[in-house]
Amino acid sequence: MKIPTGLFVDGTWREATGGGRTPLVNPATEEVLAHVSAASVADVEAAVASAQAAWESGWRDLAPGRRAAVLYQVALSLRANVDELGRLEQSQVGKPIADARDEAGLAARVFEYYAGAISQFGGQTLPVGRGGFDFTLKQSMGVVAAIVPWNFPLPIAAWKAAPALAAGNAVVLKPASISPLTALRMAELATEAGLPPGVLQVLPGSGGVVGDALVTHPKVRKVSFTGSTEVGRHIMRLAAGNLTRVSLELGGKSPNIVFADADWEKAADSSPMSVFANTGQDCCARSRMFVERPVFERFVERFVAATRRLVVGDPSLESTQLGPMASAAQRDVVESFLADARSRGSTFACGGSRPGGRGFYLEPTVLLGVGSSDRCWREEIFGPVVAIVPFDDEAAMLREVNDSPYGLSGSIWTRDLSRALRVSRAVESGVLSINCHNSVHVEAPFGGFKTSGLGRDLGMAAMEGYTETKNVFVNA
Ligand code: NAD
Numbered sequence: 001m002k003i004p005t006g007l008f009v010d011g012t013w014r015e016a017t018g019g020g021r022t023p024l025v026n027p028a029t030e031e032v033l034a035h036v037s038a039a040s041v042a043d044v045e046a047a048v049a050s051a052q053a054a055w056e057s058g059w060r061d062l063a064p065g066r067r068a069a070v071l072y073q074v075a076l077s078l079r080a081n082v083d084e085l086g087r088l089e090q091s092q093v094g095k096p097i098a099d100a101r102d103e104a105g106l107a108a109r110v111f112e113y114y115a116g117a118i119s120q121f122g123g124q125t126l127p128v129g130r131g132g133f134d135f136t137l138k139q140s141m142g143v144v145a146a147i148v149p150w151n152f153p154l155p156i157a158a159w160k161a162a163p164a165l166a167a168g169n170a171v172v173l174k175p176a177s178i179s180p181l182t183a184l185r186m187a188e189l190a191t192e193a194g195l196p197p198g199v200l201q202v203l204p205g206s207g208g209v210v211g212d213a214l215v216t217h218p219k220v221r222k223v224s225f226t227g228s229t230e231v232g233r234h235i236m237r238l239a240a241g242n243l244t245r246v247s248l249e250l251g252g253k254s255p256n257i258v259f260a261d262a263d264w265e266k267a268a269d270s271s272p273m274s275v276f277a278n279t280g281q282d283c284c285a286r287s288r289m290f291v292e293r294p295v296f297e298r299f300v301e302r303f304v305a306a307t308r309r310l311v312v313g314d315p316s317l318e319s320t321q322l323g324p325m326a327s328a329a330q331r332d333v334v335e336s337f338l339a340d341a342r343s344r345g346s347t348f349a350c351g352g353s354r355p356g357g358r359g360f361y362l363e364p365t366v367l368l369g370v371g372s373s374d375r376c377w378r379e380e381i382f383g384p385v386v387a388i389v390p391f392d393d394e395a396a397m398l399r400e401v402n403d404s405p406y407g408l409s410g411s412i413w414t415r416d417l418s419r420a421l422r423v424s425r426a427v428e429s430g431v432l433s434i435n436c437h438n439s440v441h442v443e444a445p446f447g448g449f450k451t452s453g454l455g456r457d458l459g460m461a462a463m464e465g466y467t468e469t470k471n472v473f474v475n476a
Contacts, residue, residue, distance in 0.1 A: 011197025054198030140168030247455025252408030334383030407449030
């Protein structure tokens, strides 16, 4: 497996100006995996100039069918390389190999979807009633900066790049500093598959340097960010200078609501992975569980048993369900939450410790008796920790569900269709699942209410977000 270590600019590899490098650590072994070039402000200038030139000189004006054909080739190439992409992802963030391979397949599917979406996306004719003919054009914006996190490095890179490219923009993508490898390889594969040089660049490096330089660059017309709410706020403030368009996919504290009439056994068996998958480093993690009182004790017993059965270990093994946390720093953050829960007297039904040995592992942890003002209840933990509380009254439970600054995702378990619909209208969140935990569908809009974000990824909504609308009136 070749490890990419350069910047990918103008369809080729180059070293960072100034020679900066970032060490990457394999979180399962704690060994240094590679030293990857860290872009400087001068590299941002070069990448934006190259993207602007590639956009002006052809990509924006390419016939839609030709653009679609290129994106189909990118999808094919990603699909042909899911094993390699999966291994790169596993080694940089500790993701179990089976999941990493699936996510590479998802990235391919995203390119495939947007290749098809190109022919379905366009403006409207409008009945303006002034003796003429009125129509709208959906036009590309120019250079789009995509800034992505480390928890799903490849899928999120794809679900920013693919719709932006499909809409005719050029993209400069900044991966998280600890997880640049799969985005770099994706850009190389895309170029080999026929994407013109300069249309997609990848600049590894620090958020404060590369991210800020991209967000404030006058030629960057749109910033598409996924990451923490705190950095999202910072980006929105920076973008205000040039009134650069932003879309923000941010943190979450999603509820998982189980009514007593539900198939609660199925809910108990499947819910551990709704919060512990990706070792809890998931913006959609259902980290607040509300279980109706009549089934609470039986539910918790079954949930804990299912949690204990999860296979935690070496992410290179096919059987592993939970790998290590992606970094020592993130494990420290999660342990500070656990210390807080201990100091407040919460009950640890299971987990709470490091299993020992090498790697940034942390046991999946189930907390009971967490208070509604405790940090573990209110803040995004971004690790393998869930708090489960009982409820008696639907309306009071919904007030508690919505008493959160976040509103990204969530699940509702009930056999009563009216209740499912009533509760899904009431929950303040951008994405919900009924009797399951699936939040992400390539064809459907994904994003949050409140401080979970602004704008939507995926589906046609994402294409919309990478265009400007122009209205044209023809005097007849
Ligand atoms: P982060 O906010 O620390 O970093 C995200 C990206 O922003 C990285 O590329 C980082 O280098 C960059 N960045 C950091 N500081 C910056 C700055 N000052 N200026 C510009 N860019 C900067 O987030 P993370 O730790 O990588 O990811 C975890 C967070 O992402 C969690 O809060 C999670 O909920 C959120 N997330 C949200 C979604 C979603 O779709 N809503 C999906 C995945 C992750």
